[in-house]
Amino acid sequence: MKRTVCILLGLILAFTLSGCGEFYRPVRYSETIIDAFDTITTVIAYDNKKTDFENSLNSVENELKRLDGLFDIYNEHEGVNNLCTLNKTAAKAPVKVEKDIIELLKYGKQAYNDSGGSVNICLGAVLEIWHNAREAALENPESAKLPDTAELEKASGHTDIDDLVIDEKNSTVFIKDKALRLDVGAVAKGFAAQKLAEFIEKNGLWQDFMLNLGGNVVTRGYKGDGSTKWTIQIENPDREKNDALEALSLTNLCVVTSGDYQRYFTYNGKNYCHIIDPETLMPAEYFSGVTVICKDSALADRLSTQLFIIPLSEGKRIVEGLDGVEAVWVDKSFNVSYSSGFEQYKML
Numbered sequence: 001m002k003r004t005v006c007i008l009l010g011l012i013l014a015f016t017l018s019g020c021g022e023f024y025r026p027v028r029y030s031e032t033i034i035d036a037f038d039t040i041t042t043v044i045a046y047d048n049k050k051t052d053f054e055n056s057l058n059s060v061e062n063e064l065k066r067l068d069g070l071f072d073i074y075n076e077h078e079g080v081n082n083l084c085t086l087n088k089t090a091a092k093a094p095v096k097v098e099k100d101i102i103e104l105l106k107y108g109k110q111a112y113n114d115s116g117g118s119v120n121i122c123l124g125a126v127l128e129i130w131h132n133a134r135e136a137a138l139e140n141p142e143s144a145k146l147p148d149t150a151e152l153e154k155a156s157g158h159t160d161i162d163d164l165v166i167d168e169k170n171s172t173v174f175i176k177d178k179a180l181r182l183d184v185g186a187v188a189k190g191f192a193a194q195k196l197a198e199f200i201e202k203n204g205l206w207q208d209f210m211l212n213l214g215g216n217v218v219t220r221g222y223k224g225d226g227s228t229k230w231t232i233q234i235e236n237p238d239r240e241k242n243d244a245l246e247a248l249s250l251t252n253l254c255v256v257t258s259g260d261y262q263r264y265f266t267y268n269g270k271n272y273c274h275i276i277d278p279e280t281l282m283p284a285e286y287f288s289g290v291t292v293i294c295k296d297s298a299l300a301d302r303l304s305t306q307l308f309i310i311p312l313s314e315g316k317r318i319v320e321g322l323d324g325v326e327a328v329w330v331d332k333s334f335n336v337s338y339s340s341g342f343e344q345y346k347m348l
Helices: 002-019 050-071 083-089 099-114 124-139 149-156 188-202 297-309 312-320
Strands: 027-036 039-047 164-167 172-175 209-213 216-220 230-234 246-250 254-259 264-267 270-273 287-294 326-331 336-338
Touching (some): 027 050, 050 099, 050 188, 099 172, 124 149, 124 264, 188 254, 188 297, 230 254, 246 287, 287 297
Antiparallel strands (some): 039 209, 254 287
């Protein structure tokens, strides 16, 4: 009799849980993280309860800020040799750094080779001049001016990627040119976003989540129900229009945009953006925005910068030759061009 009762109770409990399973679905939680990579990071994830989400979020925030500290080119951080440390001291003697920096700089060298020099993490001496001009212009728009051409050309003589010496075995970095400066802005956020997603997966924090690290978006899984993909909106470079350029539906993919409409300054009525062409030493002129979709955020970040700098025909040829990569280009007149497979990600 007791055995029969236990079986009946078990069946009733199983039926009850099955019938009410919707109440046990993971819940959507969202939070923002500030003070990392000079931007706002949005985290959306599905978790069993709020305390679980908050505990996991705390781990994610710590990891994000750890990476930010390592990749910071402007400030040194106590107890760690970061990129700022390298810019200050690595020309004197090899500097021992953490594995993440070695991996980032190795990827930066690969990005240089793969992009034909369009993406150069050793362009810092040139980028620093433009950064200072932009900061001065934003602080006092009436005194805005362009960098001196001779100064830019002199700085460009200190951008040789081969002067960056990476000793992976000993985990050290040496810079052969004392005037060379590292600037990883073209790859760091995408690289960090990819690392953060891998950190979440490795530690089993969430299965279904989306990260937006200042426009570097990583998606994993679905919106909690196992079937609904993530909706990602691409910002319209035409600031007079309030609608998104495109709304995408995707999962397990990354979306990265490079644009001229957020970081720029105005001189004589013309806007000068922060993305500098290594060939001309001037801001790139072809596009207002380029968005890349692929599985790897670091690759998407590198490609969005590269495609922003080169002509459309050349960019399309590159994208069409890469498996699993799609892109959309918006030129200075706001004309839109798509790669051949981009349509599959558009929301119906």
